[in-house]
Amino acid sequence: MHYRLADGVNLEVISSSKFKLNQILINFATPQTVSNATSRHLLANLLETSTNKYPTQTALATQLAKQYGTDISVGVSRLGQLHCVRLKASFVNDQLAQTDLFNQAVTMIKEVLFNPLATAGQFDGPTFDRQATNLKATIKGYYDDKQFWAARRLLDLYYQDGAVMQVPSFGRAQEVDQLTPASVYQAYQDMLSNDRVDILFLGDTAEQVVKDAFTSLPFTGRTRTSLPIMYQQAGYRQVQRQVDYRPVSQAKLNVAYQLPTCQDKQQYYTSLVFNDLFGGSPYSKLYLNIREKASLAYYASSRLLPFNGLLTIQAGVNSVTAHRVEKMIGEQLVAIQQGQFTDDQLTEVKRGLINQYRSGNDLAGSILGRRLTNRLLNFPDHDGAELIAAVTKDQVVQVAKTLTKQAVYLLSGEI
Template sequence: MHFDLASGVALHVIPTKQFKMTHVLITFTTSQTRDNATARNLLANLLETSTHRYPTQTALARQLAKLYGAYVGMGVGRVGRLHTVRLRASFVNDQIAGTNLFAQVVDLINEILFHPLIDDNEFDGPTFRIQAHNLRQTITALYDDKQFYANRQLMNLYYPDEAVLRVPSFGRVADLANLTAQNLVPVYQDMVDRDRVDIFVLGDVDPAGVRDEISQLPFSSRAVSSLSPYYQQPPHPAVRRKVEHQPVIQAKLNLGYQLPVYYHDQNYYAGLVFNGLFGGTPYSKLFTNVREKASLAYYATSRLLPFTGFLGVQTGIQAVDAQRVTDLIAQQLAELCAGKFSAEQLAEVQDSLINQYRASHDLANNILGRQLLRALLDLPPETAVTDKINAVTADDVSRVAQLVKMQATYLLSGEK
């Protein structure tokens, strides 16, 4: 059920008795730039830890405890080229609580979003410094994970220097030096006043009552231009390659391909099945032939990003086997192009994808994530998904496989 609360501010209510908890997702969406991701992530951290009424994390935690242990937190995410700041809340529904807990949580959300700890046009100094330090540590720790590090290096090879997708949604350590308690205030004001806002409420709720409560959040109308998450780039004239040496025991070989298959376009379901056969499921060729039969990889997986036309392969290997693994991966792709897979393998992958889809309905966050995509893309409700997956033929898989173009290879090796 959809309500327009103001221009550029939409409320989406999903009544269901499936969950004992009520779930709220509020997203602030704008186009990502090379400069705004770090600032918006730091902003999210500040907003979730302090307000004027609750100036410390301890005070905020005590208030949440009073609300029957409700959860309210903030973070960032990305949908293709779009950057989102997301507030999530979950709490027992009013029928179980025996009180109007929904209204109390909305009041706390109001406090977090519209009464941050800002005085004299700057965020509280000690809180800002703590959160900036924490974010620096968090981002640094991510890159200590060599699998994550290798994937980011592959992305840097795949995307051109100027592409915003080179910048992770959580930002960069280098950008923190330019952020202050003063210049983060305009970032906050811009987000609250100008971003597209989508509010989702999932649970055993009355839509009209939800609308009345959420309408008390003082969102103003805003002129929101059309936002598209899709990103496309021309193929590189030659494959970009990089080998890096670090003291690692397990080498990382990551491959990046262009695959022009986009979310819910005519090839979308064929692309899902192709990826499942290539490396996206335990029934895939990479898992079966590279990892299991040849024993050349500790892991070998593929992932399709349907807003950017990117297909990535990640493997953990012995560095000495890098060329053999590269050749064997190429062989698996060639076999998919030629239709060299059995009807049984196709059916196993389709069943696996359908089971994943059905299982995702058991998690509220997955449901809300799909609702967010529907809202951003203005898509009708999903229908007959299992039928569409099952309708993919071997010829469809081969046709999609033939669209794949190698673009980048990255090897992180412990051997010189």
């Protein structure tokens, strides 16, 4: 059932006795800007590790442990051009625990969200400094992985200068030092007052009890009830190219293709099928023809960002054969555009996606993630397995024909 607790504050209750743990997901969404990702990531870390009542990470963890190991985490993510701060909570359902863990969990969520370790309009200084240092180290650590480095450099090359999408959802290490306890507290107030809020509950608690509990949280109405998610930038006339040289044993070839954003659920699932046929599965053309048959890549796969109008390809190659691999990638796309794949290949790809979708129904986190995405996109509830099964060969060909190469990044091992 769906409820509007206030303007821009929504609750969905999914009643189920299937899982031993009840799950809560609270999503705060706002359009990403060039400056808000880093502060919101630091904010998430501050909320997760301390409150006024439980001022240290140890004190907070001890209290949660007393509640049969209730877990509360706060992190960031991005959907299209929306930046999201997400609180997730899991706890034993009341029938198994034989105590009122649901209301205890909601009380702890209220403490985390509405009673942070802050006074006089700013976060606690020592706690802020510690979490800022940790965040810088975490972000810098991401880039130690050369595969991650190459993927990020491709996105820097693809997204146009000044585009908010150049900024990762986790922020930038160099921006952390510009933040203060007061500026992040202002970001916190803005999030609580202005972000669209979607609350999802999955578990075995009476629906009215769930509604009453979340109605009691001090959320107020806000104007951000519907937000622009899709991001589609103007295409380049010429493919953007960049080569960097590092002492790596394996070169990283990354390619970006633009395609239309997915405006409805059928287009979304057709694009998923195309991606799995192209490079997203062990049955894909990139995997079978470039890695297995030609032995020109240590790995070769594609990733679809359906709400960004972007498909990226990652391949581990030898520097001397990188150009040949890039050419073969284009040839695999042309083959799909010309319908050069069998009905059996299409069936195998769809079967794999259907199995993934159905297995996701056994994972509480997957169920909540799908429901949240549908709510933000205003998609009606649907059976994804049926929509995948309905995808035709002609539909896949038509999606393939919309792709245009936009950027190529090579992290070369030659110096």
